[in-house]
Amino acid sequence: xxxxxxxxxxxxQTTLQVVTKSIQNKINADGLKKLNLMAEGADIELxxxxxxxxxxxxxxxxxxxxxxxxxxxxxxxxxxxxxxxxTYFIRNYLAIQKGDSKPTSNFKxxxxxxLPKDLLLSVTNSFGDIRIKGIDANIQLNTKFCKTEIxxxxxxxxxxxxxxxxxxxxxxxxxxIKGDHARIIMGVHPGSLEARLTSGYFYCExxxxxxxxxxxxxxxxxxxKPQNLGSFGxxxxxxxxDLNLPENFKADKKKKNYNINPDKTSKIIININYGILxxx
Amino acid sequence: xxxxxxxDALKNLPAHTPPETVWLAIEKxxxxxxxxxxxxxxxxxxxxxxxxxTGIESGLKTKRFTVSIRYKWAIAAxxxxxxxxxxxxxxxxxxQKGNLEAVIENYHSDTDDAFSTLEAFCVNQNIVCSEPRxxxxxxxxxxxxxxxxxxxxxxxxxKSETDxxxxxxxxxxxxTDVLNQMANLI
Numbered sequence: 001x002x003x004x005x006x007x008x009x010x011x012x013q014t015t016l017q018v019v020t021k022s023i024q025n026k027i028n029a030d031g032l033k034k035l036n037l038m039a040e041g042a043d044i045e046l047x048x049x050x051x052x053x054x055x056x057x058x059x060x061x062x063x064x065x066x067x068x069x070x071x072x073x074x075x076x077x078x079x080x081x082x083x084x085x086x087t088y089f090i091r092n093y094l095a096i097q098k099g100d101s102k103p104t105s106n107f108k109x110x111x112x113x114x115l116p117k118d119l120l121l122s123v124t125n126s127f128g129d130i131r132i133k134g135i136d137a138n139i140q141l142n143t144k145f146c147k148t149e150i151x152x153x154x155x156x157x158x159x160x161x162x163x164x165x166x167x168x169x170x171x172x173x174x175x176x177i178k179g180d181h182a183r184i185i186m187g188v189h190p191g192s193l194e195a196r197l198t199s200g201y202f203y204c205e206x207x208x209x210x211x212x213x214x215x216x217x218x219x220x221x222x223x224x225k226p227q228n229l230g231s232f233g234x235x236x237x238x239x240x241x242d243l244n245l246p247e248n249f250k251a252d253k254k255k256k257n258y259n260i261n262p263d264k265t266s267k268i269i270i271n272i273n274y275g276i277l278x279x280x
Numbered sequence: 281x282x283x284x285x286x287x288d289a290l291k292n293l294p295a296h297t298p299p300e301t302v303w304l305a306i307e308k309x310x311x312x313x314x315x316x317x318x319x320x321x322x323x324x325x326x327x328x329x330x331x332x333x334t335g336i337e338s339g340l341k342t343k344r345f346t347v348s349i350r351y352k353w354a355i356a357a358x359x360x361x362x363x364x365x366x367x368x369x370x371x372x373x374x375x376q377k378g379n380l381e382a383v384i385e386n387y388h389s390d391t392d393d394a395f396s397t398l399e400a401f402c403v404n405q406n407i408v409c410s411e412p413r414x415x416x417x418x419x420x421x422x423x424x425x426x427x428x429x430x431x432x433x434x435x436x437x438x439k440s441e442t443d444x445x446x447x448x449x450x451x452x453x454x455x456t457d458v459l460n461q462m463a464n465l466i
Contacts, residue, residue: 102404127466145463181456240382242442274387
């Protein structure tokens, strides 16, 4: 473990004292099928590699105008690591004893983890940034107010997102999304998609071949830019929504439902209520 | 020039009414013409059929009836078109009003829970919460809430449900962005 003391000024009136504790270890990944990271207030970097081990670096950071308070509050930051079955668990949390006053410092945990690219990955986090790179197995993400990026990965994805932003610049396979006020940007997506969204913003460029692409959304905005507009069949149903569709899309008499190119096997199916839809 | 002179001259010619004696003289001449009277007596006399006068009379009446009924049909058609157009516009306006009401009834912002979550951090941790940037974002959120309330109160003034939807979605997007910025500071 390594303790570091520093200073930072967040604004002109107060200079903050920064206290850091670092933890490092390596785990043999033989027999492991999954890494489960349950973080709070953490910035996380996860990179897939070809080694058969997991390399973990953790920094626990407190900031306070009082050095003594920052040091005391750092003691409440805990990390637990353990192997249960074929899953390796990592978790950080604040341990507050009953009767103790709640810490007043600003807390942050930082994770830099290298793991086998074919290991299943599960990450839970709030109020932090997450970068995932080079993962090929399934990624399970549960985030609240996080800014997340997935790059250079060929995995499948299960995403449960509350507020925050997601940038996926990877050729993922099956993607399942549950988003609440989430801002999600996907580039070219050749896999399947199933998304249930409430408010927020969703952008994607479908490039699926013989895959299904389903979106159910209440409020919010969905913008799709299919790689080849004519290679998809489209089924769009809506209530009280703003639909901006290609000119050759003809609706039924009530102008609520569209069934375009019904002979195509790759389908884009959208149900939208009280939202804005753009297909171009 | 000559034509104009003649026209003017013709216009200026005085008008004369022939005296009664002239017509009496012509009548006397005709009545004393025995040959004319003989020839007139040789002309065959015809009595028109009974229905001739009826036919003439009915023809006069029908003509009058055709003209008036066409006029009445034109008025009736105009009234019908006017009523249909009015009815259609009324129905359209009602449908539009119904759509706006449906949006207001069913579109509810649910960002307040997230705002409360963020505010809860500030109970113990004052470092971020007392920063000018954080308090400025809080004020911006409250301002957007007021704006949304005003839009809902004046929903009936929107021209279409699309305009209303875009406005409400726009405010919701801004509120979401403000809350994300607040979370970034925590």
